Amino acid sequence: LIERSIDNLTxxxxxxxxxxxxxxxxxxxxxxxxxxAIISLPIGVLVAFIVMHMQGINANIMSLGGIAIAIGAMIDxxxxxxxxxxxHIEKTPLTDQNRWQVVSKSACEVGPALFFSLLIxxxxxxxxxxxxxxxxxxxSPLAYTKTYxxxxxxxxxxTLVPVLMGYFVRGKIVPEHKNPINRFLIAGYRxxxxxxxxxxKTTIACSIVILVIGFWPVSQxxxxxxxxxxxxxxxxxxxxxxxxxxxxxxDILQQTNxxxxxxxxxxxxxxxxxxxxxxxxxxxxxMIETFIQMKPKNQWREGMTxxxxxxxxxxxxxxxxxxxxxxxxxxxxxxMLATGIKTPVGIKIGGPDLNVIQDIGQRxxxxxxxxxxxxxxxxxxxxxxxxxxxDINRLNAARYGLNIDDxxxxxxxxxxxxxxxxxxxxxxxxxxxxxxxxxxxxxxEQLRRLPFVTPSGAHIALGEIADITIVDGPPxxxxxxxxxxxxxxxxxxxxxxxxxxxxxxxxxxxNIDLPTGYSLTWSGQYEYMERAKAKLTYVIPFTLAIIxxxxxxxxxxxxxxxxxxxxxxxxxxxxxxxxYLEGFxxxxxxxxGFIALAGVAVEIGIIMLTYLDSKFTELGHKFTCxxxxxxxxxxxxxxxxxVMMTSTSIxxxxxxxxxxxxxxxxVMSRIAAPMVGGMVSALILTLIVLPAVxxxxxxxxxx
Numbered sequence: 066l067i068e069r070s071i072d073n074l075t076x077x078x079x080x081x082x083x084x085x086x087x088x089x090x091x092x093x094x095x096x097x098x099x100x101x102a103i104i105s106l107p108i109g110v111l112v113a114f115i116v117m118h119m120q121g122i123n124a125n126i127m128s129l130g131g132i133a134i135a136i137g138a139m140i141d142x143x144x145x146x147x148x149x150x151x152x153h154i155e156k157t158p159l160t161d162q163n164r165w166q167v168v169s170k171s172a173c174e175v176g177p178a179l180f181f182s183l184l185i186x187x188x189x190x191x192x193x194x195x196x197x198x199x200x201x202x203x204x205s206p207l208a209y210t211k212t213y214x215x216x217x218x219x220x221x222x223x224t225l226v227p228v229l230m231g232y233f234v235r236g237k238i239v240p241e242h243k244n245p246i247n248r249f250l251i252a253g254y255r256x257x258x259x260x261x262x263x264x265x266k267t268t269i270a271c272s273i274v275i276l277v278i279g280f281w282p283v284s285q286x287x288x289x290x291x292x293x294x295x296x297x298x299x300x301x302x303x304x305x306x307x308x309x310x311x312x313x314x315x316d317i318l319q320q321t322n323x324x325x326x327x328x329x330x331x332x333x334x335x336x337x338x339x340x341x342x343x344x345x346x347x348x349x350x351x352m353i354e355t356f357i358q359m360k361p362k363n364q365w366r367e368g369m370t371x372x373x374x375x376x377x378x379x380x381x382x383x384x385x386x387x388x389x390x391x392x393x394x395x396x397x398x399x400x401m402l403a404t405g406i407k408t409p410v411g412i413k414i415g416g417p418d419l420n421v422i423q424d425i426g427q428r429x430x431x432x433x434x435x436x437x438x439x440x441x442x443x444x445x446x447x448x449x450x451x452x453x454x455x456d457i458n459r460l461n462a463a464r465y466g467l468n469i470d471d472x473x474x475x476x477x478x479x480x481x482x483x484x485x486x487x488x489x490x491x492x493x494x495x496x497x498x499x500x501x502x503x504x505x506x507x508x509x510e511q512l513r514r515l516p517f518v519t520p521s522g523a524h525i526a527l528g529e530i531a532d533i534t535i536v537d538g539p540p541x542x543x544x545x546x547x548x549x550x551x552x553x554x555x556x557x558x559x560x561x562x563x564x565x566x567x568x569x570x571x572x573x574x575x576n577i578d579l580p581t582g583y584s585l586t587w588s589g590q591y592e593y594m595e596r597a598k599a600k601l602t603y604v605i606p607f608t609l610a611i612i613x614x615x616x617x618x619x620x621x622x623x624x625x626x627x628x629x630x631x632x633x634x635x636x637x638x639x640x641x642x643x644x645y646l647e648g649f650x651x652x653x654x655x656x657x658g659f660i661a662l663a664g665v666a667v668e669i670g671i672i673m674l675t676y677l678d679s680k681f682t683e684l685g686h687k688f689t690c691x692x693x694x695x696x697x698x699x700x701x702x703x704x705x706x707x708v709m710m711t712s713t714s715i716x717x718x719x720x721x722x723x724x725x726x727x728x729x730x731x732v733m734s735r736i737a738a739p740m741v742g743g744m745v746s747a748l749i750l751t752l753i754v755l756p757a758v759x760x761x762x763x764x765x766x767x768x
Contacts, residue, residue: 071124077733078129080721081136082106085714089140091246092710093147094239101229102143105221109139112217113210122206130733131210133722134658134740137715138186138665139214142179142222143229144714145672148707149175150230154238165231172227178675181619183219185612185671186664187212192604193657199399200597200653203291207657207736215664250705258701258756262694265757272635272754279638279746282645287561289650290590290597292731293393295371300394301325301336301355301378302407303387304443304554314338314350317384324382325357330365330374333358349541351446356394379440388443390556405543405552406589409562410569412553415546416583419448419539422551425583429553432576436569438560447551450540453509456532465519465530472530479515480506509533555589561650566591597653605660612667620674628758629670635754636666636747643742647734654732658739665715665740666747669708673751676704677759693763701756712748716741 085106089099110132122128150171157167193208195201242248261268305317318336325334336355340348348354365374375391382389390408401407412429414422426444433442457472477483482500505511513528527533543550557565566587579585609630616626640662644655680700684692722730723737 071126071129075129077721077725078133078136080725081133081718084721085136085140085718088710088714088717089144092144092244092706092713093151094244094246095151095234095236097233097236098147098151098230098238101147101226101233102140104229105143105218105226106136106140108225109214109217109221110136112221113213116213117210120209122209125206126732127203128206128210130736131207131212132214133733134207134661134719134736135211135214135218137718138183138668139218140714141665141668141711142183142218143226144710145175145179145707146172146222146226147230147234148710150234151238152703154234155240159235159238164235168227168231168234172223172230174679175672175675176223176227178619178671180219180223181615182668182671183215183222185615185667186661187215187219188611188615189608189660189664189667190215191608191611192601192660195600195604196597196653197600198596199593200291204653204657211661244706247706250709251702254705254752255698255702257753258698261753261757262698262760265761268754268757269761272750276634276638279635280641282641286641286645287650288563288594289561289652290594291653292650292735294396294731296393296395298359298394299357299375299378300392300397301353301357301382302390302392302397303353303382303384304390305351305353305388306386306446309350311339311350314353317387318353318355321353321382321384321387322355325355325378328374328378328381330360330369331357332360351540388441388554390441390554400589404588404592406554408554408556409590410555410557410566410587411589412555413545413586413588414551414553414583415548415586416580417549419542419549419551421580421583422549423448425577425579425585426551426553428577429573432572433553433555433569436565436572438557438565438568440556440558442553442555444553445551446540447542447549448537448539450538452536452538453512454534454536455512455527456534458530458532462530465523465525466521467519467530471520475517476527480512509535552588562589562591562594563651594653597656601656608660609663612663616667616671619671624762625674625678628674628755628762629667631758632666632670632747632750632755633663635750636662636743638743639746640739640741640743642746643738647738649735649738652735654735655739658736659743661736662740662743662747666743669711669744669747669751670755672707672711673701673704673755674759676700676707677756681763690764694760697756697760697763701752705752708748708751712744716744 086099086103089102090096093099113132113135117128150168153167153171157163159167190208190212193204196204242251301321303321305314309317315338318338322334322336325331334355334357336353338353339350378391379389392407397407404411406413414425414429416422416425423444423446426447430442430444433439455476457469459469462468462472478499479501482498484496484498486497488495488497500506501515505515512533513526515527517525517527517530519525543552555569570587573585613626613630616629617623620626637659640659644651649655677697677700680696681693684696688696719737719741723734723741725734
C-alpha cells in the first residue's frame with residue numbers, strides 16, 4: 066500500500082513538471098527563458114526535501130501531496146520575473162553592457178509584490194497547522210512540505226531567479242505581439258474589456274448577482290470527515306447478537322469465509338472471532354474480524370470497482386441475525402482506537418442502568434433502520450449475556466466441614482483449570498493444565514454432578530453444597546466519562562455523513578424520548594468532522610487577518626487590499642461548482658484545498674494590481690476619464706500573459722493530480738478540485754471585474 070501510494074504520487078508530480086514546462090515554453094516562446102523557471106522549480110523542491118529530512122518527515126501521500134499542490138504556485142515567481150524582463154527587452158534591446166541593468170530594473174519592478182504574494186501563499190496554510198488529533202497528524206506533513214516549498218520559491222524568486230535570467234535570457238526574444246498564443250488572447254480580451262470599462266457599474270452589479278447565485282451548490286453538497294481511501298484490501302466486521310456460543314461463532318466464521326472466497330476478485334480470506342489473551346484486544350465473541358486480501362485490479366472482472374465489489378459481497382454473505390459491515394482495515398483500526406466505533410457513524414448511549422440503555426438502543430435500531438442511507442444498524446445488547454452462577458450454600462458446606470475457600474478452589478481447578486507445571490521445548494514454554502473433561506462441565510446439570518471429596522473423606526456432588534443457575538447479565542461493560550455506555554453501530558451507503566447524521570438526529574428527536582439521566586452522543590467520523598469544523602471556524606478568520614496585514618504592508622492602501630480580498634469569494638464559487646459537478650463532498654481535504662486556493666487567488670490579484678498601478682503612475686496627477694480608461698485597458702491587456710501563465714500553470718499542473726487514479730488519488734483529488742475550479746473563476750474576476758473596480762476607484766482619487 067505504501068509503495069503503491071508513493072509511486073502513484075511520484076508519477077503525478079513528474080507529470081506536473083512536464084505540464085508546467087510546456088506552459089512556460091508555449092507562453093514565452095523562448096526555450097532558454099523557460100529554462101529559468103524550469104531550473105528553479107526542482108531546486109525549490111530539493112530545498113523542501115532537505116528540510117523534510119532534517120525534520121524527520123517521511124515520504125508519504127500527504128508529504129508528497131504538499132509538493133504536488135505547490136508546484137504550480139512555486140513557478141509563478143520565475144514566470145512573472147522572466148515575462149517582465151521580456152517586456153523590458155522589447156523597449157530596450159539587450160546588450161552585454163546593459164544586460165544586468167535590465168535584469169535589475171525588471172526584477173525590482175515586480176520583485177517586492179511577487180515576494181509578498183508568495184509569502185501570503187505560505188502564510189495562508191497556517192490553519193492546517195492548527196488541526197489536531199487524527200486530522201492534524203494526517204495533514205500536518207502536507208502543510209509542512211507545502212510551506213517549505215513555497216518559502217523556498219519566495220527566496221529563490223528574489224535571489225537565484227534574477228541571476229539565472231541574466232545568463233539564460235539572451236538570443237532572439239520573440240516580441241509579445243508576435244507570439245501566436247498572446248495575439249489570440251489579446252484579440253479576444255481587448256473588445257471584452259473595452260465593453261467592461263464602458264459599463265463598469267453594470268459589470269460589477271452582474272458579478273455580484275453571479276456571486277450570490279454561485280453559492281447555490283453549497284446546499285446540495287454533502288459533508289464527510291475525509292474521503293475514503295481505497296487501501297486495496299477489505300475487512301469484514303459483522304456483529305452477531307449477544308450470547309452466541311463459541312461453537313456457533315466458529316461455524317459462522319467458517320461459513321462466511323467460504324462465501325467470501327467464492328468472489329473471483331478475492332485472493333485470501335482470514336477470519337478471527339473472539340479475542341486474544343491480552344487486554345489490548347477486548348473483542349467479544351459477537352464481533353468477527355475477517356481480513357480479505359484482493360487480487361491486483363488488473364485481474365478483476367471488467368467493470369468491477371471496489372464499490373460494486375462490496376455490494377456483491379453484501380448480497381453473497383447474508384445471514385439472519387448477522388449485521389454486515391465492510392470497511393478498510395487500516396482506517397477502521399485507527400477509528401476504533403480513537404473512538405471505539407468501527408462504522409462511519411455511531412451513537413453512544415450513556416446512563417446509569419444497562420437494561421434501560423439496551424432498551425434505548427433497540428428503539429434506535431428500529432427507528433434508524435428506516436432512515437434513507439442506512440445500510441445496517443446494530444445496537445449492542447449490553448445486558449444480553451448469559452452467566453452460570455454458583456451460589457455456595459454456607460450452611461450445607463459447613464455440615465461437611467468445608468469453608469468458602471475450599472469450595473471456590475475446587476471450582477477454579479475443576480472448571481477453570483490449574484497449571485501444574487511448564488513444558489520446556491527449546492526456547493518455547495507451554496503450561497500443563499489439569500481440569501475435568503468438557504463432558505463433565507458443559508451444562509448446569511453436569512456441574513451439579515461434579516464429584517467432591519470432603520476433608521473427612523466423604524464423596525458428595527457439587528450440587529449438594531451450591532445452587533447452580535443461569536442468569537442474565539452484561540456480556541461486557543463499556544464506560545465513558547465514568548458512566549456506563551451502550552453503542553449503536555451504523556453503516557451508511559450512497560449518502561454523506563453530514564446529511565445522514567442531520568436527518569437521523571431529527572428522526573431520533575421526533576421518535577425517541579430519553580429518560581432523565583440518559584444521553585446520546587453521535588460519534589465515529591462525524592465526531593472528527595465536527596471537531597475539525599470547530600477548529601477551522603476561528604482559525605481561518607485569523608489567517609485572513611494576517612493576509613490583510615501583509616497586503617496592507619505591500620500596497621499601503623485599504624482600497625487595494627479590499628479589491629484583492631474581494632477575489633476570494635469569486636474564487637470560492639469556481640471551487641464549489643467543480644466540487645458539485647464532480648460529486649465530491651465537503652471534507653477536511655476539501656477544506657485544505659480551499660485554504661491553498663486563498664493564497665494563489667490573492668497572488669494573481671496582486672500581479673494585476675501591480676501592473677495597473679504602474680500604468681496609473683505614468684498618467685501623472687492630471688488625467689481625463691478617457692485617459693484613465695485607456696491606461697487601465699493597456700495595463701490589463703499587456704499583463705494578460707503573466708496572469709494567464711500563473712493561472713494555467715496552477716490549473717493544468719493540478720489536472721494530473723485531480724483526475725489521476727491509483728492509491729491515494731481519492732484524497733489528493735479532493736484537495737486539487739477547489740484549486741482548479743477556484744483558479745478558473747478567480748482568473749475571470751481578475752481579468753474582467755478587477756479592472757472595472759480599479760477604474761471606478763481611480764476615477765475618485767479622494768476615495
